[in-house]
Amino acid sequence: MSLKKSIAKYFDDKKGNAKGEDLLDYFISVLILINVLAIILESYKEVYTTYKAFFTVLELFTIIVFSFEYVIRVWVSDLISPELSPTRARLKYIFSFMGIVDLASILPFYLPFIVSLDLRIIRLLRLFRLLRVLKLNRNFKSLAVIRSVIVKTKNEILVSAILVFILLIIASTLMFYIENKAQPEAFENIGQALWWAVATLTTVGYGDIYPITGLGKIMSAFIALLGIGFVALPTGIISSAYIEEIRSQKQATKCVCPHCHKEINN
Incomplete structure (x- = not known):
């Protein structure tokens, strides 16, 4: 089995059954929850001032992990949707709800490097980090029940x-x-x-x-x-x-x- 097929099993939300897949899901989920907690704590000036270095390192680590995850999901999307051509399979993921959430959760970090933005806009874009919590829908399979209920009703x-x-x-x-x-x-x-x-x-x-x-x-x-x-x-x-x-x-x-x-x- 090729390396790409082995990696794809970890990122196939419907059919993935690779060993350690649950461990990866739990790691991503815990990282999301830590980020949400960090956003809350950053609103306390004294906490943010004292632990500013920690919050910066956490944000950089999170961006690296989620950016790596996004690139891999784009890379293996042709194996996850083999009925489509590689290009259409990648576009299907990129423009899917979870694909947009994945991109939106990391894009605010890169935008200031691409275009010149007002600092107030940059602070506002940081709120998009909260979209990472929507990624829990992928990592906790039990949440699919709620999604199914909402769709049916x-x-x-x-x-x-x-x-x-x-x-x-x-x-x-x-x-x-x-x-x-x-x-x-x-x-x-x-x-x-x-x-x-x-x-x-x-x-x-x-x-x-x-x-x-x-x-x-x-x-x-x-x-x-x-x-x-x-x-x-x-x-x-x-x-x-x-x-x-x-x-x-x-x-x-x-x-x-x-x-x-x-x-x-x-």
């Missing part, structure tokens, strides 16, 4: 989102006309009323904008009660589909006797 979730959006628009418009005269600074336009509607419908209730008229308070209470049902609707849909997906996978892994067709206890 996308139509139901879309309908729920549309209903919530319509309710937000209606509620914010009504509240604007109800409260505008009483407190024009708080409900100056429908956009500000929309912020109130979002906070109320999600039952967050920040309290920075709230109705003071009797009709407005009744409206607010009504919207809050609707929010309990409408906002919780997608959660119920996803939960139900998740339980069904787990049950289906368990059924698929059951061993059945080929003679009596009874389940065999492992």
